[in-house]
Amino acid sequence: MNINLDVQDISTRPAEKCVTKLKAENINLYYGTFQALRNVTLDIPSCSITAIIGPSGCGKSSMLRLFNRMNDLIPGARVEGNIELDGIPIYNSKIDVVELRKRVGMVFQKPNPFPMSVFENVAFGPKRHGIKNRGELEQIVEKSLRQAALWDEVKDKLGQSGLALSGGQQQRLCIARVLAVEPEVILMDEPCSALDPVATLKIEDLMRSLAADYTIIIVTHNMQQAARVSDTAAFMMMEPDRAGVLVEYGPTAQLFTNPKDKRTEDYITGRFG
Amino acid sequence: METRTAFHKKLREIQDDILALGSMVSKATSRSIEALKKRDLELAQHVVADDKKVNQKRYEIEEKCVELIATQQPMASDLRIIVAVLSIITDMERIGDHAExxxxxxxxxxxxxxxxxxxxIPxxxxxxxxxxxxxxxxxxxHDAEAARKISAEDDTIDQLYDQVFRELLTFMAEDPxxxxxxxxxxxxAHNLERSADRVTNICERVVFVVTGKMEEIGASKY
Structure with a gap:
């Protein structure tokens, strides 16, 4: 399904800041013989939050993982179509996937700090990318933890294990870890589903503050969360052969008050799904 | 498959309540005119007293709507229906006030x-x-076309109002x-003219429920 939307029309950001950051064109994704996504086309605007919603199994996470080629890790996964980051096709043998994943970071459903100190968790990425200077690393760690709204809570226990933090803190630590390598896009796959409501609202608040500088795509089961946090929203669903399709894509306020497609309406009002 | 049965049942109940409130204010309006025509002061007193029930019913519906918003987070057409109800009950309460x-x-x-x-006037x-x-x-x-038609009929009410006004002006000019x-x-006549304007507001909300757009569909002359 082709849904052509001008990112200028759907973004709430100033026009000069809003460009197409990611572009997916006629995407078909297969896991072996099973088709997981069919003919998906959408443009993701920069410096905003795009939410992908839809029933379980509709291909939301598969869609998300296309943007930093995480699906490459799944045996038998095959992608047809074109995905571009800043106009450069990313499914191209010349693309350095490690560099791509640095630019397009990811936060997962379950907080997954490394079994090491808070400091080392955040410094891990920059170190891997060649930064050795302690002072520089300290600066990066502090900046990233501040951006992730975690600094004040952990500044006195940077040497403690990341696993000793609360669930919400662990998730913000994982976000800080992503921010430390200075990505441009952050993919979030159900980032709050393992968190309590207060921790959830903190992450949402953090997402809003990050949206000024980063392009964020979030997959969520929680429609209220998508409504609260995103600027644009995409609704996906499964066709009878279980392939995921994009049904509707547009400004969040419109999708949740006056969806254009009957299937979106039925899903968000709980008449199916 | 309906997955929010309890919520949608409550939403239907609210729509039934709207009809009940509508029937209360219609009755109040016709009884007020009957009292005027027949000089039935007792009936007029009843209409005045019953307005409290109208107000009560309005608050009752309003509370139900607030509760559904708080507990069910309605979306899309469900949300538009609730927003419309909140506006429509205000208009109906005012129609009740005009009858009073x-x-x-x-x-x-x-x-x-x-x-x-x-x-x-009748x-x-x-x-x-x-x-x-x-x-x-x-x-x-959810019939937007019917709503647009009804709204256009407000012109007839305005014409009748003009007619009543001119006629009564003649009486006053002839004999102070x-x-x-x-x-x-x-x-x-002015109360009735205002009531009909409130009906056009209701029609606007019907259009909103159907199309999702807030638009003025029948600007009254007055």
Missing amino acids: GIAKIAIMIGDEPPLKPLID RMAEQTIDMLRRSLDAFIN KTITRATRLIWV
Whole structure:
């Protein structure tokens, strides 16, 4: 399904800041013989939050993982179509996937700090990318933890294990870890589903503050969360052969008050799904 | 497959409540005119007293809506229905107030000799009540086209109001002793004209429920 939307029309950001950051064109994704996504086309605007919603199994996470080629890790996964980051096709043998994943970071459903100190968790990425200077690393760690709204809570226990933090803190630590390598896009796959409501609202608040500088795509089961946090929203669903399709894509306020497609309406009002 | 059965049942109940409130204010309007025509002061007192029930019903519906918003986070057409209900009940409560106003005028007039037989005023009332009934049908049936048509009928009410006004003005010009009585009847006609305007507001909400767009569909002359 082709849904052509001008990112200028759907973004709430100033026009000069809003460009197409990611572009997916006629995407078909297969896991072996099973088709997981069919003919998906959408443009993701920069410096905003795009939410992908839809029933379980509709291909939301598969869609998300296309943007930093995480699906490459799944045996038998095959992608047809074109995905571009800043106009450069990313499914191209010349693309350095490690560099791509640095630019397009990811936060997962379950907080997954490394079994090491808070400091080392955040410094891990920059170190891997060649930064050795302690002072520089300290600066990066502090900046990233501040951006992730975690600094004040952990500044006195940077040497403690990341696993000793609360669930919400662990998730913000994982976000800080992503921010430390200075990505441009952050993919979030159900980032709050393992968190309590207060921790959830903190992450949402953090997402809003990050949206000024980063392009964020979030997959969520929680429609209220998508409504609260995103600027644009995409609704996906499964066709009878279980392939995921994009049904509707547009400004969040419109999708949740006056969806254009009957299937979106039925899903968000709980008449199916 | 319906997955939010309890929520949608409550939403349907609210829509039934809207019809009940509609019936209460229609009845109040027709009874106020009847009291005026028949100089039935007791009936007029009843209309005044019953307005409290109208207000109560309105608050009851409002509370149900607030509860559904808080507990169910309605979306899309469900959200639009609730937003529309909140607006429609305000309009209906005001129609109730206009009926109460007419009843109070009837009490004020008391047993003064009639200025003239009432013809256009009851006609205005009948048509307003009919428009109200059909606008609520349009709301329940999500019929934007019907709502637009009903809204356009407000012009007839405005014309009747003009007619009543001109006629009573003639009475007053010919005989200043009639001024008090004629003015009171103008108030009655004005109340009805306002009620019909409220019906056009309801029609606008019906259009909103269907299309998701807030638009003014029938700007009244007054």
